[in-house]
Amino acid sequence: MEKICVAVRVRPAASEESPNAAHWKVESNCISLHRSLGTPVSGASYAFDHVFDQDCTNSRVYELLTKDIIRAAVDGFNGTAFAYGQTSSGKTFTMNGSENDPGIIHRAVDDIFQKIQMATDREFLIRVSYMEIYNEEINDLLTVENQKLQIHESLERGIFVAGLREEIVNSAEQVLKLIQLGEVNRHFGETNMNARSSRSHTIFRMVIESKGKETSSTDYLSSDDAVRVSVLNLVDLAGSERIAKTGAGGVRLKEGKHINKSLMVLGNVINKLSEGAKQRGHIPYRDSKLTRILQPALGGNAKTSIICTVAPEEVHVEETKGTLKFASRAKRITNCVQVNEILTDAALLKRQKLEIEELRKKLQGSHAGVLEQEILNLRNDMLKYELEREKLAMELEEERKSHRERGQCIREQQMGLDNSNSVVFSGSDTNSSQVQEIVKQSLQEESSESHSMGQEDAFKTPTFKPVPNSFVVKRSHYSRQPEYSPLPGAFNDFADEDTWLKMNKGYIADLDSLHITPARKVQSFPSSVETPVSSKFSA
Numbered sequence: 001m002e003k004i005c006v007a008v009r010v011r012p013a014a015s016e017e018s019p020n021a022a023h024w025k026v027e028s029n030c031i032s033l034h035r036s037l038g039t040p041v042s043g044a045s046y047a048f049d050h051v052f053d054q055d056c057t058n059s060r061v062y063e064l065l066t067k068d069i070i071r072a073a074v075d076g077f078n079g080t081a082f083a084y085g086q087t088s089s090g091k092t093f094t095m096n097g098s099e100n101d102p103g104i105i106h107r108a109v110d111d112i113f114q115k116i117q118m119a120t121d122r123e124f125l126i127r128v129s130y131m132e133i134y135n136e137e138i139n140d141l142l143t144v145e146n147q148k149l150q151i152h153e154s155l156e157r158g159i160f161v162a163g164l165r166e167e168i169v170n171s172a173e174q175v176l177k178l179i180q181l182g183e184v185n186r187h188f189g190e191t192n193m194n195a196r197s198s199r200s201h202t203i204f205r206m207v208i209e210s211k212g213k214e215t216s217s218t219d220y221l222s223s224d225d226a227v228r229v230s231v232l233n234l235v236d237l238a239g240s241e242r243i244a245k246t247g248a249g250g251v252r253l254k255e256g257k258h259i260n261k262s263l264m265v266l267g268n269v270i271n272k273l274s275e276g277a278k279q280r281g282h283i284p285y286r287d288s289k290l291t292r293i294l295q296p297a298l299g300g301n302a303k304t305s306i307i308c309t310v311a312p313e314e315v316h317v318e319e320t321k322g323t324l325k326f327a328s329r330a331k332r333i334t335n336c337v338q339v340n341e342i343l344t345d346a347a348l349l350k351r352q353k354l355e356i357e358e359l360r361k362k363l364q365g366s367h368a369g370v371l372e373q374e375i376l377n378l379r380n381d382m383l384k385y386e387l388e389r390e391k392l393a394m395e396l397e398e399e400r401k402s403h404r405e406r407g408q409c410i411r412e413q414q415m416g417l418d419n420s421n422s423v424v425f426s427g428s429d430t431n432s433s434q435v436q437e438i439v440k441q442s443l444q445e446e447s448s449e450s451h452s453m454g455q456e457d458a459f460k461t462p463t464f465k466p467v468p469n470s471f472v473v474k475r476s477h478y479s480r481q482p483e484y485s486p487l488p489g490a491f492n493d494f495a496d497e498d499t500w501l502k503m504n505k506g507y508i509a510d511l512d513s514l515h516i517t518p519a520r521k522v523q524s525f526p527s528s529v530e531t532p533v534s535s536k537f538s539a
């Protein structure tokens with residue numbers, strides 16, 4: 001959204017004013033009415049984007065008010081600059097200027113062609129038309145035969161005047177010649193107020209089309225393929241007039257009525273547009289040809305500036321106040337400005353290719369997203385496995401610890417056994433040492449076997465327990481090795497119940513779990529055996 005730019009320009013006084021007369025004072029961007037003694041009139045002070053006093057040149061007005069619109073028009077934005085004010089206040093002077101000080105139209109034309117020459121990456125097509133609205137009829141100023149033209153509206157062209165001559169131009173000089181031609185056909189008339197009064201509203205229009213120059217045939221990714229079309233309107237309105245002042249009659253009176261009526265409709269449109277969007281309701285653009293043609297410039301898609309010209313004389317104070325009020329309302333209008341682009345079939349095709357390329361990139365981007373998610377999942381899994389591994393390592397350590405404790409326990413038992421044996425067998429014969437050795441071996445075997453057992457089984461290794469009622473020695477391996485098993489009879493020779501009782505000091509080892517080494521082929525313990533150990537140990 002962009003506000004309309006509004007400026008006020010005070011023309012030089014036509015005749016010397018009395019020093020006691022009320023006058024307008026310009027300070028910065030404010031204009032205020034003062035009485036003869038210099039005291040300001042309350043409620044008659046106004047501020048605008050710019051206020052130009054009588055010494056201001058057209059050059060400065062152009063620089064501050066119009067130059068941006070012209071630049072934007074070359075870039076594809078619609079633009080409108082128009083002069084509004086009572087008759088003889090300086091509208092035509094501002095738009096057309098003089099020989100020494102060319103007006104806005106002349107400067108705009110020069111500027112456009114300069115900018116086009118500088119935009120080397122684009123090619124331009126400029127069309128010019130010039131029309132007037134005279135007595136509410138549209139006439140072509142470039143072709144006199146084209147009279148009473150009609151306004152049409154289409155999706156493609158927007159609001160346009162059908163049958164209007166559009167001249168394709170290549171230079172500023174060519175355009176200025178066309179303007180001169182149009183000026184000849186324009187309706188001027190002499191009134192009491194102005195020797196050469198505009199009796200019509202004139203609209204000088206330039207349509208600027210541009211398209212990026214193609215660098216190569218495969219350069220389909222260029223975003224400048226669309227054709228930009230902008231419409232620039234430079235409007236010189238007829239001045240509102242008081243019939244009593246202009247002394248109009250006859251043709252002039254009729255003209256004056258039409259002028260005033262269309263300016264009133266313009267005022268109504270501005271009034272409505274200056275209200276909030278909710279209150280404004282219907283905008284009466286269709287009530288006059290002027291507002292219909294200027295519709296895009298008023299609250300539509302165009303950069304717009306209005307220069308309100310005022311006469312400084314005391315005699316015109318009321319008209320000047322009216323113009324300033326109009327300007328104040330116009331200041332509140334906002335337009336919605338955007339570049340106008342037209343896509344040819346070729347440009348459309350190229351743009352679609354560009355879009356597909358962009359979508360492909362996006363798709364690739366989203367695929368990368370999927371991969372990233374997968375990597376994240378894998379990382380999570382790895383973390384889980386790591387935690388599980390640590391847990392298992394801790395369990396293993398626990399296992400080892402309990403295993404060490406079991407080993408310790410076995411060693412203690414063995415030591416206890418050794419001690420008891422030394423008591424039982426002290427000073428005894430060879431047989432007792434043999435028995436001692438066998439028991440030791442058994443315990444060692446048991447100890448080594450317990451290494452390969454689970455924790456529960458390990459605790460079934462020999463331990464001390466109360467003496468059972470009867471002595472039982474279980475030799476589970478005998479059945480598997482019958483050929484070499486020691487004979488129970490031989491064992492009985494010394495391992496009777498009493499002996500074991502003595503050996504274990506009231507306790508017996510639970511031999512259920514004792515692993516008896518693979519048996520040697522012996523019938524009985526010899527009376528003199530050097531090493532009665534199993535082949536397992538001797539091997």
Ligand SMILES: Nc1ncnc2c1ncn2[C@@H]1O[C@H](COP(=O)(O)OP(=O)(O)OP(=O)(O)O)[C@@H](O)[C@H]1O
Pocket residue numbers: 010011012054085086087088089090091092093094194196197198199237238239240309
């Ligand atoms: N800023 C200015 N500096 C010098 N002369 C000016 C200026 N503005 C207007 N004039 C002169 O005042 C006279 C009236 O100006 P102009 O014709 O531009 O008024 P207008 O608003 O177009 O009037 P109308 O509505 O009747 O066509 C002209 O002679 C013009 O040269």
